[in-house]
Amino acid sequence: MEAGAPVWITRARPGAEATAERVQALGFTPLIDPLLAVAALDVEIDLDHVAALAFTSANGVEAFARLHDARFLPVFAVGRATARAAETLGFRSVSSADGDVEDLARLVVGAAGGPVLWAGAKEPAGDLVGMLRECGVMAHGIAVYETVERAPAKATLTTATTVLLHSPRAARGLAAILAERPAPNLRVLCLSKAVAAPLAGLVEPGSVAVAPRPDESAMLELLTA
Known part of the structure; x- marks a missing residue:
């Protein structure tokens, strides 16, 4: 990924802010637009x-x-x-x-x-x-x-080049969106295989990456892989 590329953070606040700080520290532009609210x-x-x-x-x-x-x-x-x-x-x-x-x-x-x-x-x-x-x-x-589920801004899907998914429920929310509005160039990074499962058939297999262990640090390492 190019430095400064926009990364869509889908997790609920307040955790989204902590993730955004880590994404920014890696040299990317965090885009907070949760698919879930607590x-x-x-x-x-x-x-x-x-x-x-x-x-x-x-x-x-x-x-x-x-x-x-x-x-x-x-x-x-x-x-x-x-x-x-x-x-x-x-x-x-x-x-x-x-x-x-x-x-x-x-x-x-x-x-x-x-x-x-x-x-x-x-x-x-x-x-x-x-x-x-x-x-x-x-x-x-x-x-x-x-x-509770929430709808992201319409511009988010076209702006982000990569999306981070922390939970199966957020993945199901994204899957519903992609079923209506495909985003073939979107790279999806998932916390685990269970998180990635709802996206089967909706994105290119090579566009989905799963963290080697189920924690955020491992998932963020995929940004620079």
Whole structure:
């Protein structure tokens, strides 16, 4: 990619701003136009008999932190960005799986000392609670936020040369757009194979690249590959 090329950031705010800073530091022009928006849910959180917390996104951490001031419980995070969010918000003990939901489940199974509470999206991409229960870990979940779809500006699709996709749901949103407005020259960078799956048949195979590991740093490395 040429220096200064526009890179479309589709993830929801506020995470989009952090990604934009990293894209700009690499010498490209960030174009923030999310396909999803985060809406916090007003719910009560009961931590009685909870020994640890599990988060599959930074949005889950931030939504939990707005609802409850407890920071003493151990936190298990799916990846580095989620772990950083927990540390920034004052959680004292944070462990990162540095992977996907299955990696997080393995981490929790090996380290949790009691019942686990997962706090996350109303429509999660993976069933962490189910995985933990299958492994004999007492776990339950609570939805602390939801993501709602939003339409990007019409000019975004024609301006961007590369698009970053962090989630299967964002990928499904882009797939719906491309089904009506093909963009044969658009390069698509995906966080994982699951994220890339909804785009099958809608873009040229060589136009889609998948990060070698499911974290943003690995995906951003593809910008200069």
